[in-house]
Amino acid sequence: MVGIVLISHSGPLAAETAALAAGVCGVEVVLEAAGGTEDGGLGTSPDLVAAAVERADRGDGVLLIPDLGGAALTARLFEGPGVVVADVPFVEGAISAAVTASAGGSLEAVLAAAEEARHFRKL
Amino acid sequence: MVGIVLISHSGPLAAETAALAAGVCGVEVVLEAAGGTEDGGLGTSPDLVAAAVERADRGDGVLLIPDLGGAALTARLFEGPGVVVADVPFVEGAISAAVTASAGGSLEAVLAAAEEARHFRKL
Amino acid sequence: MGAEVGAEVLTPAFFGAWIEEAARSVRAERDELTRLDAAIGDADHGTNLDRGFTEAVRALGERCPATPGAVLVLVGSTLIRKVGGASGPLYGTAFREAGKALGDAPAVSAADLAAALTAGVAGVRRLGSAAEGDKTMVDALAPAAGALAEAVREGRGLDDALGAASAAAAAGAAATIPMPARKGRASYLGPRSVGHQDPGATSAALILRALHTVAARW
Amino acid sequence: MGAEVGAEVLTPAFFGAWIEEAARSVRAERDELTRLDAAIGDADHGTNLDRGFTEAVRALGERCPATPGAVLVLVGSTLIRKVGGASGPLYGTAFREAGKALGDAPAVSAADLAAALTAGVAGVRRLGSAAEGDKTMVDALAPAAGALAEAVREGRGLDDALGAASAAAAAGAAATIPMPARKGRASYLGPRSVGHQDPGATSAALILRALHTVAARW
Ligand SMILES: Nc1ncnc2c1ncn2[C@@H]1O[C@H](COP(=O)(O)OP(=O)(O)O)[C@@H](O)[C@H]1O
Numbered sequence: 001m002v003g004i005v006l007i008s009h010s011g012p013l014a015a016e017t018a019a020l021a022a023g024v025c026g027v028e029v030v031l032e033a034a035g036g037t038e039d040g041g042l043g044t045s046p047d048l049v050a051a052a053v054e055r056a057d058r059g060d061g062v063l064l065i066p067d068l069g070g071a072a073l074t075a076r077l078f079e080g081p082g083v084v085v086a087d088v089p090f091v092e093g094a095i096s097a098a099v100t101a102s103a104g105g106s107l108e109a110v111l112a113a114a115e116e117a118r119h120f121r122k123l
Numbered sequence: 124m125v126g127i128v129l130i131s132h133s134g135p136l137a138a139e140t141a142a143l144a145a146g147v148c149g150v151e152v153v154l155e156a157a158g159g160t161e162d163g164g165l166g167t168s169p170d171l172v173a174a175a176v177e178r179a180d181r182g183d184g185v186l187l188i189p190d191l192g193g194a195a196l197t198a199r200l201f202e203g204p205g206v207v208v209a210d211v212p213f214v215e216g217a218i219s220a221a222v223t224a225s226a227g228g229s230l231e232a233v234l235a236a237a238e239e240a241r242h243f244r245k246l
Numbered sequence: 247m248g249a250e251v252g253a254e255v256l257t258p259a260f261f262g263a264w265i266e267e268a269a270r271s272v273r274a275e276r277d278e279l280t281r282l283d284a285a286i287g288d289a290d291h292g293t294n295l296d297r298g299f300t301e302a303v304r305a306l307g308e309r310c311p312a313t314p315g316a317v318l319v320l321v322g323s324t325l326i327r328k329v330g331g332a333s334g335p336l337y338g339t340a341f342r343e344a345g346k347a348l349g350d351a352p353a354v355s356a357a358d359l360a361a362a363l364t365a366g367v368a369g370v371r372r373l374g375s376a377a378e379g380d381k382t383m384v385d386a387l388a389p390a391a392g393a394l395a396e397a398v399r400e401g402r403g404l405d406d407a408l409g410a411a412s413a414a415a416a417a418g419a420a421a422t423i424p425m426p427a428r429k430g431r432a433s434y435l436g437p438r439s440v441g442h443q444d445p446g447a448t449s450a451a452l453i454l455r456a457l458h459t460v461a462a463r464w
Numbered sequence: 465m466g467a468e469v470g471a472e473v474l475t476p477a478f479f480g481a482w483i484e485e486a487a488r489s490v491r492a493e494r495d496e497l498t499r500l501d502a503a504i505g506d507a508d509h510g511t512n513l514d515r516g517f518t519e520a521v522r523a524l525g526e527r528c529p530a531t532p533g534a535v536l537v538l539v540g541s542t543l544i545r546k547v548g549g550a551s552g553p554l555y556g557t558a559f560r561e562a563g564k565a566l567g568d569a570p571a572v573s574a575a576d577l578a579a580a581l582t583a584g585v586a587g588v589r590r591l592g593s594a595a596e597g598d599k600t601m602v603d604a605l606a607p608a609a610g611a612l613a614e615a616v617r618e619g620r621g622l623d624d625a626l627g628a629a630s631a632a633a634a635a636g637a638a639a640t641i642p643m644p645a646r647k648g649r650a651s652y653l654g655p656r657s658v659g660h661q662d663p664g665a666t667s668a669a670l671i672l673r674a675l676h677t678v679a680a681r682w
Pocket residue numbers: 192193283287288290291294295330331332333334336370373374375376381382383384429430431444445446447
């Protein structure tokens with residue numbers, strides 16, 4: 001299964017978004033949160049991201065979803081074969097990616113689903 | 124100043140998003156969080172939303188930003204003169220709306236800014 | 247046979263009895279509703295509605311509204327405040343709009359009830375922008391309102407007319423099974439939502455069945 | 465006049481002295497950097513860089529890398545891990561790419577340094593996709609790299625060449641004042657970012673000034 005890592009400046013924001021996306025999904029999904037700095041402050045920590053990427057990697061690829069530009073830069077440091085950064089809405093992209101990942105979608109499909117979240121309507 | 128109310132299924136998600144958006148803004152902005160049910164569970168509470176709308180209303184209009192469809196339905200119950208629901212990415216829309224509101228933008232301008240967040244690039 | 251569709255025999259007590267019966271049947275089916283919601287949602291529809299209808303019964307007991315319209319408006323407002331999920335604003339709006347359609351009359355007819363149900367369904371559609379076929383409560387509510395309106399037009403008795411409405415709701419709920427969801431949480435699941443009955447359509451059928459149950463002994 | 469641009473006089477100690485000087489000057493200007501970031505960002509650029517460079521100095525002290533390239537790679541990796549803001553990955557990449565460009569040589573020339581700075585700036589551009597004029601550190605780094613390369617091509621001395629690079633960085637930082645930000649946090653502010661000097665461009669100028677300071681006494 002493709003793993004998903006949510007990279008936020010805020011620890012609770014990453015964790016709650018992961019919980020929300022897992023809740024929408026219902027079934028099992030690999031969603032890891034990497035929010036805040038190591039000492040719990042606002043910011044991003046490449047060490048926390050590295051650990052989350054490792055936990056999320058089940059051999060089918062990992063999608064990184066950052067909240068802001070700074071988190072996107074940290075995320076890009078991990079780009080490589082099987083690790084892709086999605087420039088998508090944080091909460092909506094996480095939900096959409098999680099659903100496709102839990103259905104067994106490929107990394108490309110999970111990325112495409114996250115991109116589509118840009119156009120999803122709530123009303 | 125236009126007020127912004129973040130309506131989420133999760134209390135911490137609304138609160139952390141409000142803090143993040145306020146942080147990006149820097150200057151003063153009216154951002155209220157209405158997340159979770161009254162007993163702190165997952166869901167939305169019209170009573171919490173009503174209280175947040177009241178706190179956010181400074182006479183220049185209020186923009187409601189829901190996270191999921193259920194929150195959007197709750198939000199729509201409050202639609203009326205000066206109270207508008209934005210169907211936009213939760214985190215990105217909140218940031219964009221907050222920046223425009225803090226700069227003194229009208230309700231229409233704040234809504235438009237939130238809509239534009241759909242196309243904002245992080246990379 | 248029951249009352250004629252034109253007779254204004256439906257009192258506040260009738261509507262109170264309906265809500266009590268609906269609360270009982272939601273309670274009885276709570277786990278089944280939650281199970282359905284677990285498959286394509288977040289496993290809270292049973293608990294949500296049980297909480298909401300329990301509060302609605304309590305509110306009616308405390309305030310004893312004097313007209314059918316006021317009963318339904320109070321039920322709607324209570325559901326909106328207490329359910330916690332998407333179904334709260336939706337059912338809440340349905341009951342409030344239905345209540346408003348009944349106006350101030352101290353008692354109403356089956357024809358009035360039909361018009362009220364139609365108004366309630368219109369409110370749900372407006373709020374949730376779901377159409378029939380989107381795999382939502384609208385798939386049970388809309389055929390029920392249609393069947394009731396038709397039975398009333400044909401001059402059938404109250405019991406008979408509400409039996410038709412209840413049957414239409416149940417059929418509508420069953421028909422959601424093969425649909426992919428296009429509204430609500432389940433819509434995120436896309437094709438994975440196929441093969442499961444929609445929880446909201448299922449509860450809508452329960453609520454219509456409760457209406458028929460109460461009418462049959464009225 | 466200092467060393468000739470072709471002479472390989474720049475040892476690991478020179479690069480270590482640079483980072484120490486940069487750390488000192490970031491510490492001295494910490495509050496000013498944070499004040500600039502408060503205006504158009506989140507008021508942490510000074511603390512971010514102070515933490516990062518302090519850790520970089522500590523790491524160099526502990527591991528004493530044997531080549532200029534290894535010094536810069538270690539500094540880059542430390543900044544990436546410790547800064548915490550957008551400038552961490554960016555400066556980290558700059559130093560790492562510069563270090564990699566220097567290869568394994570035990571000492572390097574001003575010409576090598578110019579090529580390394582150019583490689584570092586290219587890394588920043590690649591990672592952050594910012595162009596000159598976007599109101600970022602690139603507006604200070606790119607002219608500095610350009611000025612150093614030109615001075616080296618003209619055969620000017622090390623002190624002179626790095627003086628030119630430092631002056632170009634300072635001018636580039638000042639030139640960000642009237643720009644609206646198009647990258648980073650400040651870009652959310654749109655026109656409100658006009659009239660403030662970019663914190664990252666300011667710190668880049670400090671770091672280039674530290675390089676010149678150290679070269680002047682080398
Ligand atoms: N936009 C909508 N229009 C009509 N019905 C909807 C809509 N969104 C959700 N529903 C109904 O609500 C039901 C789910 O209710 P519930 O579980 O209480 O709320 P939530 O999905 O917020 O947890 C769905 O099964 C569906 O019938």
